[in-house]
Amino acid sequence: MGNITGFFRVIVTAYLLGTHARADALAVAIGPIDTLNQVIINTMLVSFVPMLMLRPVADRAAIFARAGRAFAWILIATTLGVVLLAPSIISLLGPGLAPEQHREAVLLLRLLCPATLFGGGSSIFAALLYTDRRFIAPSLYQACLNGGTILAAMTLWKWAGINAFAIGYVSGSAIQLFATWALSRDLRRDLRAWGGEHPHVSLRQIFATPGLYLLYASMLAANIIATRAFATHSGPGMAAAFDYCLRCISVVVAYLVYPVANSLLPEIARLRSIDRTAQAYRLLDKSVGLMAVAAVTACTVGLLLRTEAISLLFERGSFTGESTLLVSRVFLGFAPAIVGWALLDLMSRCFFALDRPKMPVIASFIPITVNLAVMTLLGHVKNPALLAMGASGGLMVACVTLFAAAHLKRRATAAVPEAVQVG
Numbered sequence: 001m002g003n004i005t006g007f008f009r010v011i012v013t014a015y016l017l018g019t020h021a022r023a024d025a026l027a028v029a030i031g032p033i034d035t036l037n038q039v040i041i042n043t044m045l046v047s048f049v050p051m052l053m054l055r056p057v058a059d060r061a062a063i064f065a066r067a068g069r070a071f072a073w074i075l076i077a078t079t080l081g082v083v084l085l086a087p088s089i090i091s092l093l094g095p096g097l098a099p100e101q102h103r104e105a106v107l108l109l110r111l112l113c114p115a116t117l118f119g120g121g122s123s124i125f126a127a128l129l130y131t132d133r134r135f136i137a138p139s140l141y142q143a144c145l146n147g148g149t150i151l152a153a154m155t156l157w158k159w160a161g162i163n164a165f166a167i168g169y170v171s172g173s174a175i176q177l178f179a180t181w182a183l184s185r186d187l188r189r190d191l192r193a194w195g196g197e198h199p200h201v202s203l204r205q206i207f208a209t210p211g212l213y214l215l216y217a218s219m220l221a222a223n224i225i226a227t228r229a230f231a232t233h234s235g236p237g238m239a240a241a242f243d244y245c246l247r248c249i250s251v252v253v254a255y256l257v258y259p260v261a262n263s264l265l266p267e268i269a270r271l272r273s274i275d276r277t278a279q280a281y282r283l284l285d286k287s288v289g290l291m292a293v294a295a296v297t298a299c300t301v302g303l304l305l306r307t308e309a310i311s312l313l314f315e316r317g318s319f320t321g322e323s324t325l326l327v328s329r330v331f332l333g334f335a336p337a338i339v340g341w342a343l344l345d346l347m348s349r350c351f352f353a354l355d356r357p358k359m360p361v362i363a364s365f366i367p368i369t370v371n372l373a374v375m376t377l378l379g380h381v382k383n384p385a386l387l388a389m390g391a392s393g394g395l396m397v398a399c400v401t402l403f404a405a406a407h408l409k410r411r412a413t414a415a416v417p418e419a420v421q422v423g
Contacts, residue, residue: 002142003251009146010247011314012153013165018318019326022162023240024232025101028094029108030165031228031243036078037119037173039217041141044123046265046352047209049130060131061191068124070207075120082113093225094239096232104162111166115145118173125180128187137183141176148172212357216348219364223371227391233380234387241327242387244314245334249341252298256342260287261349268353277354281410284350288343288403295342299335306331326384334388340367340395347402359409363402367394 017023052060086109094105126138152168160167224246231238264287271280307328315324348360374390381387
């Protein structure tokens with residue numbers, strides 16, 4: 001539902017804004033908030049949920065109580081910081097925006113800031129719901145967000161203009177916060193019943209694993225944010241065209257990775273807990289093999305049908321045939337990211353489930369490094385097909401590096417007991 005409504009959200013954006021300069025302002029403002037919210041939510045689900053589930057109820061109560069307060073203050077500080085630093089952030093993320101679009105993007109970013117507070121708060125309650133295997137409310141986050149954005153954009157456009165997107169976005173995140181808060185009320189009441197008996201839980205315990213995943217997700221996000229910022233130097237409409245491609249590719253990656261990862265991670269964590277790590281690695285290898293076939297197939301189909309699909313999805317209203325051609329050419333260089341992104345994300349999540357986060361964290365620095373190197377060499381790209389080449393290439397290099405490093409480490413680890421046994 002989240003991905004389907006996401007397509008409709010992009011269709012509404014394309015209809016109202018196309019690839020004009022105002023679409024660049026919206027992309028530069030809403031892109032970082034989208035990314036930040038996704039990073040926060042994925043951090044909670046990948047690291048905080050296992051941390052809660054693997055502890056006794058008394059410890060779980062302590063962790064949730066202290067982590068909830070700590071994360072709440074961090075979210076409040078982040079929101080206020082973005083409000084105060086909005087002009088500098090837009091200058092950094094959209095250096096090529098014209099002065100009028102720069103002012104528009106600053107206002108949009110400030111209007112969008114509460115969504116981070118609401119979305120982060122929702123993820124705290126969602127993590128608690130996951131520990132009781134209640135998945136429906138947390139899974140509706142994107143549907144609420146996209147639904148609110150679509151409804152506000154269509155109904156408030158004449159009155160609020162482009163700011164209607166921000167109003168709807170924040171309203172959707174507030175609805176999701178209320179839903180997760182209300183549905184987790186009985187679980188919070190049960191946890192409070194254990195108050196006073198649980199041991200002290202340090203902030204280091206709470207932030208260790210989430211902190212590593214947050215670093216991993218932030219570096220992957222930086223790869224996308226840097227490309228969008230670079231696009232604002234390449235001409236009007238390029239940042240918006242990149243954003244349309246990003247929406248399409250991220251939906252494909254989500255459909256490839258999330259169903260597999262969400263079912264695979266608990267099984268890998270279980271095998272690790274009973275000292276059957278070798279079987280967990282074999283399961284990981286099979287999953288990566290199947291994912292590689294699916295990702296290459298999706299990339300090939302996307303490349304062959306990109307122009308027809310983009311025209312069918314978006315070409316109406318302000319989104320003209322010229323917009324279709326521009327987005328199609330950007331997609332040509334960005335499509336390989338489907339393979340690298342899907343495989344890297346799947347392997348990384350599995351390594352976090354194995355409690356071996358160092359390799360994916362190190363690998364996460366590769367995409368942004370390669371991307372910055374390629375963008376520096378190319379300068380201000382005018383050919384749309386080259387715009388996302390660095391982002392795609394970085395993800396592919398990181399994926400291959402992580403896979404190779406994992407197999408080398410496994411061979412080295414496996415050789416030790418054999419040598420001991422021979423000795």
